[in-house]
Amino acid sequence: MELSLGTGRSLGVLSLPLGDRSQTGWVLCHSFGPEQANLNAVEVTVARELAAGGSPVLRFQCQGYGDSEHSDFLPTVDTHVRDTVDAVRLLGELVDVASIGLIGIRFGSASALLASAEGGVDHLALVSPTVQGRRYVRDLVRARTIIELTGTSTRPDDEDPWSALQNGGSIRVRGALITPEVFRGFDGLDLRTVAGFDGSALLVQVSAGTGARRDVTELADALTAAGATVTVETVVDGAATTFGERSFRQNPEDRGGALANVSAELDRKLAGTVSSWCLRRTDRDDLQEGARIR
């Protein structure tokens, strides 16, 4: 469906349950740059599983992505957040819900938490959250460098893209342009300092091992201190090391030579973890709503 987000039109997909519909709706926030397309499969899986469980889910494309209106739009942290705030408002207009939750994956988690500060958000599910913007960009640049070293990608724009960024230059990371303005938005981003959310939150660590990720633990502590009720879950999978990278690759099991989503198993695990937590929020909200009606 067509949505009015930020400065123009964009596209959204509203997944609705075929049967009874709960009173809690969810908005799914996508990640930044190349990760927007790379993580689309897991977002679709989460949305469909939640809708099958009875919750309406709105996915949308921020300005600058996919089918959104402006072809030359350069997305920033601020525009992601602004579009997310608009999407929350639109979900409330599209379906009859008593409460709204946001689900964010990677950088989508930052959009979700920052947008929640505008109010109207009762729940947050943050998957592999981007806690520090600077570190996130650094990781994107590092991934670019590794891919270039394999000799299968384009030559670097600059000998040292990270230095170029810090010196006020622009670089491209897997096709996404990061200008000084875009970088400033990430550089100042630290979710541990974001105050104002006191609802229920799920933090999902995605990793190859079970050891706790320090930034996730610190974010959980910060949210708890701010008054939120926080649950931390860890999803362990070998594909976690490339979470956010392209996941359609040669499938050794397929004799016909079809490419396959090698993260499909991880996607299913994440969808199971996120949807079961979200649907428990839904049950609670419905009970409270029922109590209010009675």
Added chain:
Amino acid sequence: MKEYAVFVPVAEQHIAAIVTVPDDDPHAVVVMTTGGGGAPRSQRFRLWTRVARELADRGIASLRMEYAGVGDSTGVARVGLDVHPVDDLVAVATYAMEVTGTRRLGLCGNCAGARTSVRATETLTSTESLVLFWLKPLASSDRSRWRLAPLVRMLHVLPSSTRRRLTRVYWRREARSGRGAKISQTLERIAPDRDILLLETQSDLAGPIPELVEELQRRDRGRIELRGFESTSMAAFESERDQDITVETVVGWFERSFSAPPAVRPGDIDAPRDSVDGVVAGQA
């Protein structure tokens, strides 16, 4: 210009697509597909979104689609260099012609999408023009190639000039042994009276394509061109320059194709042209 998000039923699945139509009645429609790497209907870096809107400015409608199991389409993905979802493309292209009210059809795709477009043209007889990025006939997901993987890794210790020379020798040998002939033969069959633009890297994965293009140009049937385009594989369309070239090339090719009157092919005589008149895109 207007855009409509649609789900096209194909067999048991629903194919997600965006139909873009100009303000006036379109005089042609272009269907855009992607490769096997899970790229969305908008293509990496929104290339097909940009192409669709530029085509609409020139009076040409378009549809950009996701194969089953990719993006918002339902089902499980089955696409690769040797696995071509021809049925998906044929059904969606037929739908595109019906809702836009034109039978002048163009197809555009890269890698597996290019091969799928060539094969679908055998069924979609009203296809007049194709833009094919990296048909690369010699590339294959043939499992026997996997045995060479350790050897390929060892090649990386050699100087790049030696590596390139050895690689070229290998692909020449592959071409001589008949690899890649199948898709080239299909291309030769569909070529007469059609406009076909092939964009290949300078590597030798193009196999028999340069010779075939020369031969078809000599026969002087349709318009066929081969252009070099270095961006490929993991780096596909990544640089701003490649993105601009891609949009300009695709839009320019189809604009020129559809500014000429349609060629009449023997298969068109019985085509039910009138049956689609009057169907408006708004009904999508």
